[in-house]
Amino acid sequence: MSDDSSEVKPEYFGFLLVPNYSMIAFSLAIESLRMANRASGKTLYHWYIYSLDGDSVSASNGLEITPDDSIDNAREMKICFVCSGVEVASNWSKSLQFALRKIASRNNMVLGALCTGSYLLARAGLLDGYKCTIHWENIASMREEFPKAQFSDDLFQMDRDRITCAGGQASLDMMLKIISDTHGARLAAHISEQFMCERIRGTEDRQRVPLHLHLGANQPKLTEAVTLMEANLEEPISLDELSSYVGISRRQLERLFQKHLNCVPTRYYLNLRLSRARLLLLQTSKSIVDIALACGFISAPHFSKCYRDMFGTPPRDERRKLQILQKNSVSNIAS
DSSP: OOOTTSOOOOEEEEEEEOTTBOHHHHHHHHHHHHHHHHHHTSOOEEEEEEESSSSOEEBTTSOEEOOSEEGGGOOOOSEEEEEOBTTGGGGOOHHHHHHHHHHHTSTTOEEEEETTHHHHHHHTTOSTTOEEEOOTTTHHHHHHHOTTSEEEOBSEEEETTEEEEOSTTHHHHHHHHHHHHHHOHHHHHHHHHHTTOSOOOOTTOBOOOOHHHHHOTTOHHHHHHHHHHHHOSSSOOOHHHHHHHHTSOHHHHHHHHHHHTSSOHHHHHHHHHHHHHHHHHHHOOOOHHHHHHHTTOSOHHHHHHHHHHHHSSOHHHHHHHHHHHHHHHHHHHHO
16 A cells, blocks of 8 residues: 655654553554554554653553653653543542643643543533543433533544544544545555454444433333334334234324434434344345345335434445445555
């Protein structure tokens, strides 16, 4: 993939590690930049590791990393990511707040967060008015504690000079988006192939938040209804049958869905089937007709209309876009 005909000015990224940070989120971010350099044959990125005081920092898995310097001595960067993980609240301090606000005040600086690093940015007042995200375990408490920040269940969120991601593999998805925006989708697809990643997830993808966190333990009937829906995607059961299985009236079931999931049962069921269809479309070679049938649609045209209404593009176009990316990636590897 190398092309030495043009000079590229490297971009500098910084990573501020706090104790018990998520190693997987951090490693995937670093590895994405390394692979971008290797695959392109150019030095597209440099990265530097910082801690608050310059001392070594242990990840949540116990592995320790010695940083390049303290954050007070950080050089100019395009993006500085705050890397955190478990027990994030215990890492808060006035000195950290000062350091984060100092970084944010730099001209043309983008401030980012991996995993629960979003908590530290929010507590420093640096996510007020921004769209942002964090790991699903923390979403509910973050919305309550920081109402001025707009937390969602997105895998990652890019809003002006703030970039946040939910952690885990979402760190890879986010970095591939950053690389794609700067150096093109072909390079991002090649990196994805090298890491044996089935597909690059985008900003339209959501975290899979466990249902019990949405509902709590006080809604067993609703949880049972959704579980039945998830087990019957190929041959959807009627709302009357569903309410009968659960042991409440249809009207009661409708009220539960509206109150706790903010939609009618039929709409929730349709969204489940379409989400499953999208996974099959992007991760298998099944025909669109077979996917439609496997997800309970009586015809391909009806499936295509519902799919377009939900995702904004017909299933045929979605698969064609994926095939183009895969073709480009294969040709890049061959070259």
